[in-house]
Amino acid sequence: MISLQNVTKVYNTKNNKVTAVDDINLTINSGEIYGIIGYSGAGKSTLIRLLNGLEKPSKGLITVAGHEITKAKGGSLRKARREISMIFQHFNLLWSRTVRENIAFPLEINGVPKKDRLKRVDELIKLVGLEGRENAYPSQLSGGQKQRVGIARALANNPKVLLCDEATSALDPQTTDSILELLVDINERLGLTIVLITHEMHVIRKICHRVAVMESGMVVEQGEVLDVFKKPKQPITKRFVQQVTEPEETRETIQHLVDQYPNGKVIQLSFVGESAEQPLITNLIRNFNLSVNILQGKISQTQNGSYGTLFIHIDGEPTEVEKAIEYIEKLEVEVEVIANA
Numbered sequence: 001m002i003s004l005q006n007v008t009k010v011y012n013t014k015n016n017k018v019t020a021v022d023d024i025n026l027t028i029n030s031g032e033i034y035g036i037i038g039y040s041g042a043g044k045s046t047l048i049r050l051l052n053g054l055e056k057p058s059k060g061l062i063t064v065a066g067h068e069i070t071k072a073k074g075g076s077l078r079k080a081r082r083e084i085s086m087i088f089q090h091f092n093l094l095w096s097r098t099v100r101e102n103i104a105f106p107l108e109i110n111g112v113p114k115k116d117r118l119k120r121v122d123e124l125i126k127l128v129g130l131e132g133r134e135n136a137y138p139s140q141l142s143g144g145q146k147q148r149v150g151i152a153r154a155l156a157n158n159p160k161v162l163l164c165d166e167a168t169s170a171l172d173p174q175t176t177d178s179i180l181e182l183l184v185d186i187n188e189r190l191g192l193t194i195v196l197i198t199h200e201m202h203v204i205r206k207i208c209h210r211v212a213v214m215e216s217g218m219v220v221e222q223g224e225v226l227d228v229f230k231k232p233k234q235p236i237t238k239r240f241v242q243q244v245t246e247p248e249e250t251r252e253t254i255q256h257l258v259d260q261y262p263n264g265k266v267i268q269l270s271f272v273g274e275s276a277e278q279p280l281i282t283n284l285i286r287n288f289n290l291s292v293n294i295l296q297g298k299i300s301q302t303q304n305g306s307y308g309t310l311f312i313h314i315d316g317e318p319t320e321v322e323k324a325i326e327y328i329e330k331l332e333v334e335v336e337v338i339a340n341a
């Protein structure tokens with residue numbers, strides 16, 4: 001559905017050149033929810049502007065929904081843009097128009113007759129769950145409702161691709177979840193390809209099938225979300241994964257526990273999919289002459305399956321401890337010794 005080949009974007013500023021996007025190669029499949037994560041300045045916004053043709057790359061080729069965006073101009077660019085829609089962090093609604101009029105706006109621009117417009121707006125209001133708020137103005141809506149209007153408006157002309165630019169960053173956690181659920185629902189019901197950029201790993205965990213990690217304009221790592229959670233390779237990816245699996249207080253708690261246990265080892269186990277369903281702790285206690293203490297655990301769901309982390313303290317003869325670790329490794333469970341307590 002989307003392909004980028006050796007795409008580079010250089011901005012020429014007064015004093016120097018800034019390479020915002022640096023030789024990116026990506027393929028995004030039809031019907032996929034694809035996440036692009038990076039810290040501020042990584043080049044995410046530039047990349048998304050390249051995808052909808054708002055910017056031209058300095059080098060490389062971009063194809064979206066069969067349109068070669070890089071070469072499209074005038075009428076053909078407008079046609080391509082109709083198939084690529086976008087939602088924004090700050091919603092970008094028209095404040096003097098009601099919900100209904102905001103959603104109708106792209107249909108008006110597209111020359112859709114009034115009768116068809118009204119019918120389509122009704123469908124969209126139902127799809128995003130805004131029944132009863134049709135005649136409200138944006139200033140009378142909550143953040144979540146405003147983003148629902150943004151989504152309905154973006155879907156009005158039946159796009160093939162929806163680009164989401166930090167679409168939940170201005171929302172509280174609960175509202176974020178409801179908007180993410182709506183995006184998954186739309187992806188499943190309409191088969192829409194969704195590309196989202198974010199700096200929050202829980203957004204990736206919750207709804208994306210695949211993810212690309214951006215740093216200094218480059219994609220430094222990409223893959224299935226569950227694989228990236230299981231085995232993050234780059235230091236930046238490890239930091240993003242920790243946002244979800246190990247909140248700050250977990251590290252503090254673990255350090256406290258390490259200090260508390262004078263003997264044995266504190267280890268972190270990471271489980272993925274089926275490996276999360278084995279009676280690992282029972283087997284450890286049965287098969288080895290060890291004492292096992294569960295310190296902290298968490299299971300998260302991703303679009304491709306479950307992912308869990310468990311911190312345990314094991315104590316016993318050093319050879320028995322080593323044998324136990326070898327046993328766990330054979331079960332395809334990632335083991336990291338946090339500290340020799």
Ligand SMILES: Nc1ncnc2c1ncn2[C@@H]1O[C@H](COP(=O)(O)OP(=O)(O)OP(=O)(O)O)[C@@H](O)[C@H]1O
Pocket residue numbers: 011012013018019020038039040041042043044045046047
């Ligand atoms: N129009 C521009 N002219 C010059 N430099 C730019 C322009 N737009 C972006 N940049 C630079 O390109 C780099 C990438 O910026 P970009 O906005 O794409 O990153 P980002 O990951 O989206 O960050 P943020 O989330 O803060 O927007 C930054 O160094 C930025 O200063």
